[in-house]
Amino acid sequence: MLLLECPYCGPRAEIEFRYGGESHIRRPGPHAEVSDAQWADYLYNRKNLKGEHRERWLHAAGCRRWFNVARNTVTHQVLAVYKMTEPCPLPDDTGAPVGDPSMTPGTAMGGAA
């Protein structure tokens, strides 16, 4: 069971949290300028990374706040925890999954989560 550091409450066991999938996904808009392909990409395509991943977590049984976690999906090492309104504090190394660390906030998953 992971130990995650909620930015609002401190370290808590994974059982208090809910996973929310990949983070830093822009909800494209305005609609008139979004192609069907772009929209489908937003709806359905995720990186599903093996390695360093930026992902959303909800402290569901705590403060109920969403936040971001940079986690290695192989080792479970937590590289960083940061608020939805903050950029990823890690240096944006090549191949890092964050498309644009300055692009905040993350995006909701449209009820799919």
Add this chain to the structure above:
Amino acid sequence: MTTTLFRTGSGGLIDRSRPLRFTFDGKSYSGLQGDTLASALLANGVHLVGRSFKYHRPRGIMGIGADEPNALVGVRRDDARYTPNLLATQVELYDGLDAVSQNRHPSLENDRMAVNDRLLSRFIPAGFYYKTFMWPHKAWDRLYEPRIRAAAGLGVAPDKPDPDSYTQRYAHCDVLVIGAGPAGITAAMEAATADARVILCDDRAAMGGSLLSAASVTIAGKDSSVWLDESLAALARMPNVTLLSRTIAFGYYPHNWIGLTERLTDHLAVMPAGRPRERLWQVRAKEVVIAAGAIERPLVFPGNDRPGIMLADAARTYLQQYGVSVGRRVAIVAAHDSAYRAAHELRAAGIAVVVIADIRSRPAVANPPDCAGTRILSDASIEGTTGKLRVTSITLSAGSKRETFACDTVLMAGGFTPSVHLFSQSRGKLAWDPELQAYLPGQSAEAERSAGACRGRFALEEALADGMEAGRAAARSAGFATGVEVHGPAVTVSHPIGEGGHIGATSSSKGAKDKAFVDWQNDVTANDILLAAREGFISIEHVKRYTTTGMATDQGKLSNINALGIVSEATGRTIPEIGLTTFRAPYTPITFGSLAGRARGDLFDPARVTAFNDWAIEQGAVFENVRNWKRAHYFPRPGEDMHAAVARECLQVRKSVGIFDASTLGKIEVVGPDAAEFLNRFYVNAWTKLGVGKCRYGVLLREDGFILDDGVVGRLAPDRFHVTTTTGGAARVLNMMEDYLQTEWPDLRVWLTSTTEQWSVIAVQGPNAREVLSPLIEGLDVSAEAFPHMSIADAQMCGVPMRLMRVSFTGELGFEVNVPSGYGAMVWQAIWERGKLYDMVPYGTETMHVLRAEKGFIIVGQETDGTVTPDDVGLAWAIGKAKPDFVGKRSLARPALAASNRKQLVGLLTRNPQIALEEGAQIVSPSAPGTSIGHVTSSYHSSVLKKSIALALVRGGRARIGQILHVSMPGGSIPVGVVAPVFFDPEGKRINV
């Protein structure tokens, strides 16, 4: 006290003044307090304890701990308390213990399935079931598999509910030390002395590990037993130390989360009432010290599985810890110096050691002066053994000479395999040590370190010092100062453990007549593994699955390394090239009870009940589960079935009035200056122009454009909305609102509060609803003019604050009375009393479903299935067309979601009004009977309309109104007419009264 023939005169940690009676396979024996079932059986001369899995060969006790592959027993306390597949080496003896052997028909001594070994074994080699039982295909299910399963197999699970209770505990500590042998004890002591909070756990009843069987050993100038007692007493006195015996660390999970199970009562003759049987510890440790010790390795040679053939250091431990002689005439086959230690100690107890056959060239320790009378062979080859139910001889050759030695016991000293299971579970990388010929912990993945024999430090002085260093390092890493360096205690040992070891099969195994076992529990032989290699199974993971080596309940604790050695030799690759199968939790089998803990029965998945639950029970309601809610399904009167009750309830609501518990609907209060804008972006509807005091039916989509939820939203103030959701969708909708508000629109000033449990909701529906309610309402005019359909207002009822909504899910004049839940029952009673004047009926969810279907109102999850758009179910009118955006809007413009031949909601009528369609039934067109064009979503008998009605999703359905289609029914397909999906009062006159 009865004599037990194989108990020594003195020594051991058993209590000789406390004899215990026990039975094994119905026969009565005597043991001593402090025995395990295995040591007690051996003390009675019983080696034969089981039959093997596949060949049903007689098998004896082989080891002393969790690695035991043969001595699987069932222990029975009563009909419900029967635990199969326990290891006799781990079952602590208590007075009256009742144990039985497994996998024998009819008895251990005479097992008719042993024909598998004598006659059939050449037909059932490794992978036989992949080759042999291929044809005919149907016979697999009916004939082959049931027979194989009956012939093979382990114990039988009890068929009664587990009467015991189990408890669970979370714990935090600075240093968790796993294993209380020499290394674990010094590690715990060092960490605790540095003030770290320490948990020390050990799977056995007594802590001490190898020290419990140490003979003629001193530590720091004291006898080892004195040092052990003093150390454990010192640890017990420290307030920052928790000692957990009978506690096995079974799983190592991410971020130093360790699962332990503590056995609390299994060792007691009388189970104390009310005490839990086991406690599951879930420990989050800052640092972990693994001091799990090592597992003795058997040797692979022909006939190495007869009862009486066991591990050498296990035999030595039975002697030192339990005062048990494993036999009278012992032969030892050796690849490790520990054989000589065992020989010394057995001889000192008066046991004849007839021969030590060392497969190595004569080692330095092979000529001790006190070994007179014991033949010592070097470069020996083990040719075979004899004996039916117990070994009677062993044949050895050295050089050109071949000799047979009569014996009743053969001990195997194959060396020691470090127990790296937990380290490997923690995802640490194992490293092959070519000198030790062992996998050792390499790079760590977690904050842990191994100490002692589990990382190859086998000698006692090394283990003690290694534990100290690990304990100090762990404490330092956890943030504690550890002071100046100290050295491990001085140790004197009369017979050191020594070195050596062999991996793989011994030379005589190839081509031998008798089987040379690698995995005793799964009956895998050296030849099976060679066969797998010949057939091209090169990967150890494939060899494992093909031969099943290492796949039994012992998970290959004894067998994996030897299997690797055989594959290595057969393929000419080194062991690290072949790799290792993955170690997985649990380390040893654990009970489901400990994992379930208190989450059983009523606490497994707790039911939610409304304030009217007791009332509904009194009225004889039949309930249904909706998610966790208990909802009244219908209220039968004496003699009524569901059909009759629902028919009556429906008629009475339409004729006069009914009362319905709507409390389970989700309720969310949405408040703030941007509340209307938030709802604009969230629901498909336009909310800006919704007036205060008005309600609107809202439809919520997922971002992919499909309906997720629906409900009525009322505006109480410009900045305050009362949002209702479906019963099942309440949590989902709140979660999604929070998600969007925090991650998509954090600029909006909106606060969300779940109020589902705060309000009790009483729906009063029917032409007389206003007459029933209006005298009870204080401070609100509910006339048709002042309070029209889709109104909302705060007022009072029975002196209680009330939020009244004029809404209808029945098509009748209707109100929903929201009152604080604590007052719900009182208000319900008041309305109920008043309703009696109008013959008001209570109705349940089934009547609610029928009434709404008569009106063509959808139920999310019944008419929708996650692929349905608003237009599909005729709700396009709800969409705020002028809005630039809302959740799901862009998806509705995708070509597939705007296509004209999508499935659309229609009504279906059968020709025979008595026949109700099956929900879920497929619909076809007579012109293309092979292709489904839709399905029935809802179907009921309507007592109001005196016919059956159905709703359906049909491809291009709105254009098919008036057509005849066919619906599959159990007796064949029947014709149905397609109609508009509103069967009753299509103009909606009855609502607006």
